[in-house]
Amino acid sequence: MSHPTVTTTAPWKQKFQQHLEKAGGPQGSGAEFMLATVNAKGLPKVRTCIFRGFWGTLPENEHNKLPKNPQIYESDCPTFTTDCRMSKTYDIFATGKGKGNLEQSRSGTGGGGPIEAIYWIKETNTQWRISGKCWIIAADDIEGGEEAQNSGTVTVKAEVGRYMRTKGDHAEKDKEWSWKLETENYFENLSPMMRGTFKNPPPGQPIDEGKDEKAGEDLGQKAGHLSDEMLARKNFRVCVITPEQVEAVDLTDPAKATRQIWTLAEEAGGPGGRQPADPVGEWNHIETWP
Numbered sequence: 001m002s003h004p005t006v007t008t009t010a011p012w013k014q015k016f017q018q019h020l021e022k023a024g025g026p027q028g029s030g031a032e033f034m035l036a037t038v039n040a041k042g043l044p045k046v047r048t049c050i051f052r053g054f055w056g057t058l059p060e061n062e063h064n065k066l067p068k069n070p071q072i073y074e075s076d077c078p079t080f081t082t083d084c085r086m087s088k089t090y091d092i093f094a095t096g097k098g099k100g101n102l103e104q105s106r107s108g109t110g111g112g113g114p115i116e117a118i119y120w121i122k123e124t125n126t127q128w129r130i131s132g133k134c135w136i137i138a139a140d141d142i143e144g145g146e147e148a149q150n151s152g153t154v155t156v157k158a159e160v161g162r163y164m165r166t167k168g169d170h171a172e173k174d175k176e177w178s179w180k181l182e183t184e185n186y187f188e189n190l191s192p193m194m195r196g197t198f199k200n201p202p203p204g205q206p207i208d209e210g211k212d213e214k215a216g217e218d219l220g221q222k223a224g225h226l227s228d229e230m231l232a233r234k235n236f237r238v239c240v241i242t243p244e245q246v247e248a249v250d251l252t253d254p255a256k257a258t259r260q261i262w263t264l265a266e267e268a269g270g271p272g273g274r275q276p277a278d279p280v281g282e283w284n285h286i287e288t289w290p
């Protein structure tokens with residue numbers, strides 16, 4: 001892995017994480033957020049998703065019996081899981097630099113299209129808005145699987161890798177950390193019922209077109225480990241958001257409510273944002289009227 005570009009914890013992360021915990025955290029009831037994508041026709045699409053932790057620091061979970069990666073990385077990248085047959089996956093492929101087609105979006109790792117995510121945390125009266133890109137990871141091609149690594153895999157590892165900081169004195173231990181194992185652990189962190197939804201008949205396909213019973217498609221199934229579940233493995237994806245701009249507006253006191261905006265600096269691969277700004281690590285901070 002190349003050296004991570006982002007070397008310090010983002011100045012917004014600690015507060016954002018605390019707020020997410022108050023909203024149900026990555027386990028338990030789960031913090032919901034709205035994810036916006038742009039589809040291949042240039043139209044906006046938005047839907048509810050569930051926050052599943054920050055990439056590299058997957059939370060412990062009672063359902064999870066798998067071996068874990070060594071705890072050597074952390075990142076500022078919120079994650080969620082999805083099914084590659086859902087429209088959002090195609091949107092994220094189609095609007096990425098590689099302009100992936102529908103078939104590619106269903107075949108493996110890639111993406112990189114622009115997204116915006118909104119987390120309305122009622123408990124703290126704060127709206128968090130994250131703009132950036134989204135990267136989609138499949139267990140089967142993210143590393144040394146049956147297929148050779150495609151360009152999507154190489155790009156995703158480089159782009160997400162830039163956000164992965166090593167913790168403490170672990171800089172030399174990259175090789176022990178497996179992207180595939182991390183992806184399998186995301187699946188394992190879901191309840192057996194939720195895992196089973198990745199064996200549902202194709203989301204969005206009209207019911208009168210039937211389902212592929214031979215392949216094992218059906219509603220209301222349970223699933224075990226991702227490595228044993230061929231159908232679920234074909235469909236299951238971990239999605240990693242790489243933030244480029246983050247906004248927080250705390251509406252607790254209307255007389256004091258300002259909007260905080262942090263923009264990733266150009267030197268760190270971000271858009272830079274309005275100048276003058278206060279540099280905080282790799283991020284430029286400004287305060288605006290709400």
Ligand SMILES: Cc1cc2nc3c(=O)[nH]c(=O)nc-3n(C[C@H](O)[C@H](O)[C@H](O)COP(=O)(O)O)c2cc1C
Nearest residue numbers: 032045047048049050080081082083086087088089
């Ligand atoms: C509370 C709630 C949480 C959801 N969480 C997710 C999620 O984490 N990932 C996901 O792909 N869909 C999730 N969904 C379903 C999506 O909102 C959406 O209906 C589905 O993914 C199809 O969307 P698409 O066709 O735009 O991709 C959730 C829905 C609800 C109501």
